[in-house]
Amino acid sequence: MxxxxxxxxxxxxxxxxxxxxxxxxxxxxxxxxxxxxxxxxxxxxxxxxxxxxxxxxxxxxxxxxxxxxxxxxxxxxxxxxxxxxxxxxxxxxxxxxxxxxxxxxxxxxxxNSARYDYITSEACGYIRKAAEGYGKTDMFVSFSGGKDSTVVSDLVMRALSDQQILHIYGDTTLEYPETLQYVKRFRKEHPKTPFLISRNNDKDFYDLCEKTSGPPSRVMRWCCTIFKTGAIQRKITSIFKGKKKVLMFNGLRRNESKARSKYERDTGETKIAIQKGASPIIDWMNFDVWLYILTTGVDINNAYFFGYERVGCWCCPNNGNWSEVLSSIYMPEQYNRFHNMLVEFAKKIGKPDPEVYVAEGGWKARQGGNGLEYAKTSVLTFEPCALQENTINFELQKPIDEGLYELFKPFGYLNRELGNKRLGEIYVTDKNGKLLLKLQGHIGSRTLKVSMLDKTAGHCNSFSALDKKIKCQITKYQMCMGCLACESVCAKGAISIVIDREGMKSYKIHDSKCVRCGECIGHFDGGCYMRRVMTIKR
Structure with a gap:
């Protein structure tokens, strides 16, 4: 510049x-x-x-x-x-x-009008090209209330000459007050634009921070999966039910972060299985975004007037110190509540000077779940059976319920008739009835015996590979807290996680939709997304 x-x-x-x-x-x-x-x-x-x-x-x-x-x-x-x-x-x-x-x-x-003309023309041309082969009901704009998605929204409706392109806004429950106000204005100013809101009403951010996983950090942003990706996936699945492909226009830009600098323009956000991402402004600088805003006069989130560089979750660990200063001034109640929670967390995990730990941003850099009770569920207790080959005895950290057996459906089909009911046996077979696994355990018990009968179960080529996949599913069973990550992974929409009013969750894999591809088993390291962020030292 x-x-x-x-x-x-x-x-x-x-x-x-x-x-x-x-x-x-x-x-x-x-x-x-x-x-x-x-x-x-x-x-x-x-x-x-x-x-x-x-x-x-x-x-x-x-x-x-x-x-x-x-x-x-x-x-x-x-x-x-x-x-x-x-x-x-x-x-x-x-x-x-x-x-x-x-x-x-x-x-x-x-x-800078020549620069504006160039970037706008290029972006509109890209949008029209990306939309080829997609009907209006096969696409949507991912809308966050931030400047980038605002610009993309305006570009998409201009390029396609259509105000009726669906917008989906993910309310993470941690939005800036100005963002919620802006969303209301946007909807009022665009009465012809279909606008849907996704929100995870089953979980409470502070409840999870205080009782389960601790506050998120730069490398442990579990909140994104629980309050953003998972909720949006549910909304997409319900809206585009039966669709084989969905086009999402997003506001991703490479210069926002080192991680995003590696994104491809035509894939962008890949956390949600059935959609293709298109990023019209992926190579725009801040200069370009603001040039577009000032040239067009498009309405924007008032948070930018205060000096916020980015407008997402107001307490994100990726926010800079300047954002923290602004929040302490403009939203003192929320800021003080979050600060007090961080101090209590620091005390809980044994930090000698909690206030210093918080002030210096120690919580942002933390890794793993040391000091947290929930993190202990990532540890599996098992031993090989001395009497049966290729058999493992597990001592579970929670009693067996029907949810455990659901997690073995990706290996094949549950057959309860072949097993000895008195011994709690259930077999897993392929579609032709070939025996793959035998599960032995009683509802309410914490002891589970798993016998590997065929090394090809779960698309494996050895018993050691199958052993690892079985442990992935046991880890899921012990750690599942309804984060919705598994729902987002399944391209067939076969997985559903239901949380009732009492907070009890049920993990269901629908036989009619599951194709036994096994993608959900090892998609996350160790089987469960939360295991990756909650790893502890033994």
Whole structure:
């Protein structure tokens, strides 16, 4: 990005299209700073209204006023008092209504119109190409309430000349208040656009943090599966029932993170089995997204006015320190509740100084489930049978119920007639009746004997491979807490997890839909998604 000293705006081209002057290199990417964020920055620095007439932008973790870097670091906010900041924001609110933001925004749009025309034309062409072969009822826009999905929504409806493209919004239950307000505005402003909301009403985030899995961390974001992917998958399955392919337009961009930099444009989000992802703005920079927003005047989430870089779950461990500062100021009740929960968790797992652990972001970096009772369910207790070859005796951590037998359906078909009912025997056969496995255990007991009768069960080629797959399913049985990850894995929609009012869950594999492909068995390391995040030291 370049800075035009004369026009006081960032430009994509080195030569400013407005004045013709050569610009100076500014940074690799840049976004506008709205008046509310600018005022907050000034108050923190003790200089209210200092930059009101300046052209203020942010890029590469630095703020710039009229092309010059502002001396500011997020570390400067460690000693701020949120109540004082809120008082100052209210004091200057009226005065801050008069500012130069619109002047420079308009000039920015004018100077970068060629870039806007190019990225918009390319994205619309891609959308039309991606939609070939799909009917209107075979596609949808994945809508998060963030700037990227807002832009994609606008692009899709423009490119296809159709306001009636389905939008699915995933309410994670951890949304910013401004996001929920924006979703209401969006629906009101687009009355012809079908808009559905997915939400996991069976689980409570704080309940899981406090009683089960602890808070999520950067490498243990179990909340995404439980409150986002799983809920969206259910919604997709119910809406597109019987469809063999579904096209999802999303707002993924490669420069958002290192992990996303590896995504392909035509696959994108692959956590949900039956859909193909299309990412129209995958190579756009922040500069491009904001250029589109300012050029079109499309309505956006008000959270961006405050200075939030990303708008997803407000307490995500991937959020930066600046987001935490903003939340402490603009949503104190939610912030204090989450902070207190983190402190109590730190005490629970034996941290010597819980407040320091939380303040320094130790919770964000934690790995595994050490110190958590639930994590113990990831440990299997078993021994080979001394009397029968290829047989394992398991000592389970929960009593046997019908859900255990459901987990053996991917290996074949349950046959209760062949076994000795008095001994609790159930056989697993292939579709021709060939014996594959024998299960022996009684409902209510914690002892299970599994005999491997055919090494080809579960598409295996050895008893050792089959042994591992059986342990995957036993792990699922012990750890299942209804996270819905298994539902998302099955491309046939054969798996359903039902949670009743008392919180009891049932895991069901429907024989009429299951093709015994075995994908659900080992899709996650060790069989269960939660095992991956809850691994503990023995």
């Amino acid at each position: 370049y800075w035009c000293k004369s026009c006081k705006i960032p430009t994509y081209d080195e030569i400013c299209p407005i004045c013709g002057q050569k610009g100076k290199h500014l940074t690799t990417d840049v976004r506008p700073v709205y008046p509310a964020e600018r005022l907050l920055l000034e108050i923190i620095k003790g200089e209210p209204m200092k930059y009101r007439e300046a052209s203020v932008w942010k890029g590469s973790n630095s703020y710039y006023a009229d092309g010059k870097r502002i001396d500011f670091s997020v570390s400067d906010t460690k000693e701020i008092e949120p109540n004082y900041i809120r008082e100052k924001l209210a004091e200057y609110q009226e005065e801050n209504r008069v500012n130069s933001f619109d002047v420079y925004a308009k000039r920015f749009v004018e100077a």
